[in-house]
Amino acid sequence: MKRNADNPKMKDVLREQIFGRALLPLQKLPSERELSELFSTTRISVKDALSALETEGLIYREDRRGWFVSPPRVHYNPLSRCHFNQMINEQNRIAETKLINVSTIMAPSDYAKVLELKELTEIHVIERLRYIDGRVVLFVENCLISHFFPAIIAENLTQSLTQLYQDKYQFTTSRSRFDVIPAAAPAHVAKALNISAGQQVLKICRVNYNQQGQIIDCEFEYWRPDAVMISIDSIEHN
Amino acid sequence: MKRNADNPKMKDVLREQIFGRALLPLQKLPSERELSELFSTTRISVKDALSALETEGLIYREDRRGWFVSPPRVHYNPLSRCHFNQMINEQNRIAETKLINVSTIMAPSDYAKVLELKELTEIHVIERLRYIDGRVVLFVENCLISHFFPAIIAENLTQSLTQLYQDKYQFTTSRSRFDVIPAAAPAHVAKALNISAGQQVLKICRVNYNQQGQIIDCEFEYWRPDAVMISIDSIEHN
DNA sequence: TGAACTCACTGAACTAGTCCAGAGGATGGG
DNA sequence: CCCATCCTCTGGACTAGTTCAGTGAGTTCA
Numbered sequence: 001m002k003r004n005a006d007n008p009k010m011k012d013v014l015r016e017q018i019f020g021r022a023l024l025p026l027q028k029l030p031s032e033r034e035l036s037e038l039f040s041t042t043r044i045s046v047k048d049a050l051s052a053l054e055t056e057g058l059i060y061r062e063d064r065r066g067w068f069v070s071p072p073r074v075h076y077n078p079l080s081r082c083h084f085n086q087m088i089n090e091q092n093r094i095a096e097t098k099l100i101n102v103s104t105i106m107a108p109s110d111y112a113k114v115l116e117l118k119e120l121t122e123i124h125v126i127e128r129l130r131y132i133d134g135r136v137v138l139f140v141e142n143c144l145i146s147h148f149f150p151a152i153i154a155e156n157l158t159q160s161l162t163q164l165y166q167d168k169y170q171f172t173t174s175r176s177r178f179d180v181i182p183a184a185a186p187a188h189v190a191k192a193l194n195i196s197a198g199q200q201v202l203k204i205c206r207v208n209y210n211q212q213g214q215i216i217d218c219e220f221e222y223w224r225p226d227a228v229m230i231s232i233d234s235i236e237h238n
Numbered sequence: 239m240k241r242n243a244d245n246p247k248m249k250d251v252l253r254e255q256i257f258g259r260a261l262l263p264l265q266k267l268p269s270e271r272e273l274s275e276l277f278s279t280t281r282i283s284v285k286d287a288l289s290a291l292e293t294e295g296l297i298y299r300e301d302r303r304g305w306f307v308s309p310p311r312v313h314y315n316p317l318s319r320c321h322f323n324q325m326i327n328e329q330n331r332i333a334e335t336k337l338i339n340v341s342t343i344m345a346p347s348d349y350a351k352v353l354e355l356k357e358l359t360e361i362h363v364i365e366r367l368r369y370i371d372g373r374v375v376l377f378v379e380n381c382l383i384s385h386f387f388p389a390i391i392a393e394n395l396t397q398s399l400t401q402l403y404q405d406k407y408q409f410t411t412s413r414s415r416f417d418v419i420p421a422a423a424p425a426h427v428a429k430a431l432n433i434s435a436g437q438q439v440l441k442i443c444r445v446n447y448n449q450q451g452q453i454i455d456c457e458f459e460y461w462r463p464d465a466v467m468i469s470i471d472s473i474e475h476n
Numbered sequence: 477t478g479a480a481c482t483c484a485c486t487g488a489a490c491t492a493g494t495c496c497a498g499a500g501g502a503t504g505g506g
Numbered sequence: 507c508c509c510a511t512c513c514t515c516t517g518g519a520c521t522a523g524t525t526c527a528g529t530g531a532g533t534t535c536a
Contacts, residue, residue: 031516042491044282047517052436056422064498064517073419079472180468181311182420182440184294196518198290200438202420230418230468234317269486280521285487302487302528434488479536486529492522499516506509 010039011049018058018069025071026135029059032067055200057226062194071133075231078180078204078221081173083160088132096131097158100192104146104153111143114207114218122146126157129192137227139189144217148210171210178206180230189222200225248277249287256296256307263309264373267297270305293438295464300432309371313469316418316442316459319411321398326370334369335396338430342384342391349381352445352456360384364395367430375465377427382455386448409448416444418468427460438463 017023029050030038036046050067053059061067074091088095107115107123115123123143130138142161144152148169155164165171183203190197204221255261267288268276274284288305291297299305312329326333345353345361353361361381368376380399382390386407393402403409421441428435442459 033516042493043517044492045490048489052422055436055438057420061517062499064515065500066516075417079470175471175473177471177473178469179313180418182295182438182463184290198293200293200420225420231416232317232470233413233415235413235415271486280523281487282522283520286519299487300529302485303530304486477536479534481534482532484529484531486527488526488528490523490525494519494521496519497517499514501512501514503512504510506507 010035010041010046011052014049014053015056015058023069025069026133027069029067029069054226060224060226061196063196065194070226071135073227073229074132076223076228077232078178078206078230079176079232081162081176081208083162084130085160093132094134096134098129098131099126099157100129101125101127102153102157107143111218114205115143115145115215117145124149124152126161127192128157132227135227136193137224139192139222141220142217143219145215148214148216165216171216173208174211174213175209176206177209178204180204182225183222185222193222193224195224202228202230204230248273248279248284249290252287252291253294253296261307263307264371265307267305267307292464298462298464299434301434303432308464309373311465311467312370314466315470316416316444316468317414317470319400319414319446321400322368323398331370332372334372336367336369337364337395338367339363339365340391340395345381349456352443353381353383353453355383362387362390364399365430366395370465373465374431375462377430377460379458380455381457383453386452386454403454409454411446412449412451413447414444415447416442418442420463421460423460431460431462433462440466440468442468 014023014029023029029035032043032046032050036043039046050059050061054061057073058070059067060070074088074093076087084097085095103125104122105125107117107119107121109119111123112119112121124146126142126144128140129136130140148171152164152168155168162173181203183201184198185193185195185201187197189201190199193201202223202225204223206219206221207215208217208219210216252261252267261267267273270281270284270288274281277284288297288299292299295311296308297305298308312326312331314325322335323333341363342360343363345355345357345359347357349361350357350359362384364380364382366378366380367374368378386409390402390406393406400411419441421439422436423431423433423439425435427439428437431439440461440463442461444457444459445453446455446457448454
């Protein structure tokens with residue numbers, strides 16, 4: 001590895017600066033062009049090095065804005081139907097939620113399949129964006145089977161849905177099922193998360209059951225892959 | 239997106255061929271050079287397109303051998319301390335395990351921390367490779383606290399360790415704790431998995447407890463990200 | 477027969493540029 | 507004071523090549 005001599009150095013230097021906190025979370029790195037001059041190499045090599053650090057979860061990019069240092073990952077347990085904001089607060093981080101879109105539609109076949117519905121059943125689709133410490137990290141799509149949730153549209157959908165399920169409909173989740181899949185961001189998700197289409201995300205598909213064992217809703221989560229760590233302890237589910 | 243006109247086409251064509259089963263799992267794609275001629279573009283663009291499909295989990299690369307179509311993902315539940323081979327067989331796939339290395343060392347500080355040990359405690363480190371349908375998909379490193387497992391080194395370590403724990407030491411796992419982290423492959427893992435260093439993998443760190451609630455071992459798994467899907471159902475843990 | 481060697485082919489890593497499109501700050505007119 | 511417009515900076519996407527190093531099949535030779 002002779003010709004490599006420069007570039008690993010660049011990766012190593014940046015890595016060191018990040019671990020040594022010379023570069024702080026959320027801080028912007030110099031532009032690709034500047035880096036290529038600093039390390040006297042081409043932009044393509046710089047890009048490769050930055051992508052590698054991105055894969056390690058040390059830095060992230062925002063489309064046409066630049067590269068930034070990733071804050072530490074949050075721990076997330078998809079089994080505990082917990083309140084997002086509370087969970088994040090417990091980790092001494094600041095959470096926000098923005099409602100993007102709410103629509104009521106006939107379940108398309110892929111959703112119908114997940115929810116085990118006959119087609120032509122009405123569902124509410126709620127799209128929300130979640131922020132941690134001011135950074136977009138999560139795009140969530142909730143699909144609620146309409147007849148379980150009359151008049152939910154009128155509610156404040158920025159709060160915890162779990163809370164709403166309990167307070168307004170007396171639903172407690174008796175069972176959750178979920179899949180975690182390393183995937184590529186679909187276009188609309190990429191746009192919302194401020195990443196480029198096709199970039200890697202961690203996709204979580206969850207199906208929730210009420211106390212009668214009926215499926216009441218499902219959820220598709222798309223996480224920035226450097227922002228999260230799935231963390232599960234079997235002792236909690238007894 | 240004018241100039242993009244060719245390349246998405248290339249991605250789309252390949253995607254279509256894969257979904258349409260014109261290209262079958264494990265089948266080799268044409269070389270990057272051939273593809274760049276076929277689609278009259280440069281190798282860098284071809285590489286970008288292939289990387290994008292790789293992120294989607296549709297294809298994978300083997301270092302200096304070529305690009306191949308990914309077989310379907312297997313479902314994996316890290317909570318059920320199940321036998322790897324059995325789990326894979328239940329999904330109508332063929333599993334193999336190869337022992338790479340066994341060593342007995344003083345726990346280095348990072349391992350000691352995970353295992354909640356004082357330093358200078360002896361551990362066995364067992365490194366194994368797992369194959370599905372003949373393809374390497376998983377690198378596993380098991381760290382056993384030595385004094386719990388006298389003479390385990392002499393056993394056949396290609397079989398299920400869970401089984402061995404039960405049969406030889408009467409350990410049943412009372413509790414498991416694990417983290418799932420999208421990460422970059424460390425060099426030795428990359429080499430074993432036949433991927434290039436720094437490529438993306440799904441890392442799973444698990445800690446196991448015996449029926450007395452003592453930590454007996456931990457495990458570091460590195461999965462090829464296109465090969466697996468974490469799949470958990472809360473109803474199974476009651 | 478089998479081990480060592482050769483060599484074409486593969487992706488990996490690189491150089492040196494161009495052009496495009498979105499983000500966002502500065503500017504200036506109403 | 508507000509809003510539109512411009513202009514600069516960013517990463518994204520590309521062209522057109524070169525060199526390097528591991529893979530693996532085929533060949534040679536003891």
